[in-house]
Amino acid sequence: MNDARRGNYDSGEDFVLEYGELRFTFNERDFRERCEQAANKLGFVSGRLDDPELEDLVTLSVNGEIQEPASALGEHVNDCWPELVGPSDRSLVHWLRRLVFRSAWLDQRVKEGELDVHFDAELHTFRYVQPDRDGEPVELAPEPSWGRVAYVPR
Template sequence: MGDTARRGNYESGSDYVLEYGELRFTFNERDFVERVEQAAIKLGFVDGPLGAAEREDLVELAVNGEVSAPRSELGEHINERWDEICGQPDHSLVHWLRRLVFRGAWLDQRVLEGELDVVFDERTLTFAYAQPDRGGALVELAPEPSWRSVAYRR
């Protein structure tokens, strides 16, 4: 019973909380900010590391679903292209940022609990997740959409 209650509840701090069903993931500020920035890079919305004000705007978008008072050109870009970026709730950039942050934490938790191993995939020259109880079969992650058409360019 103890494993069931613990399973899936990733925790690195208490600054940010993401909940999905019965799963509750809590993050310290640095962990959350880094995960949001990496999600934006993976989605093609930004092309690399951001400045402090840009990260603040991106995190505000992920947390609040909007950038109320932009602190950077990134925040202004989000508001100027709002309909293209966040028009449909389940297909918006906000949705995908949250989803990738959640997915990454979920995978990390599975690694910590020994359910997944991190392996180097020679075929794609990337790291992947393998299931030790299934002969090392790689986990196939659902593809994410690209936001390159509305990407923020410095």
């Protein structure tokens, strides 16, 4: 039995995500970037967000709602709220948090030597692979798309 305990991801103390015994802490920049990447991956936004939009996205990810929007993105979230909320495992907030956590978990596994990152030149993407399994790729669960209610800057 392997008694080695996996480390927790840590880039700062501004934001905290906990799941089971795992406690991941993030500095503000890291968390903001991961929220933006998650929203892009989910098809809710495309490209880079400006500071007020990113502020609203982080507020949504942390608080589960945006009471006082700082941008058109926050207003869009509130206008589309019935389509973004739903059963907890199907809401946009759930998936934003899940992808932020997953990205940090994967990065921590790379840091600890359990995973490597390889570039797939054919697909032009990066993949996580398991070095102790002859580079077998890590298969990640697919995420849903929020493209139908995507935020499009004015």
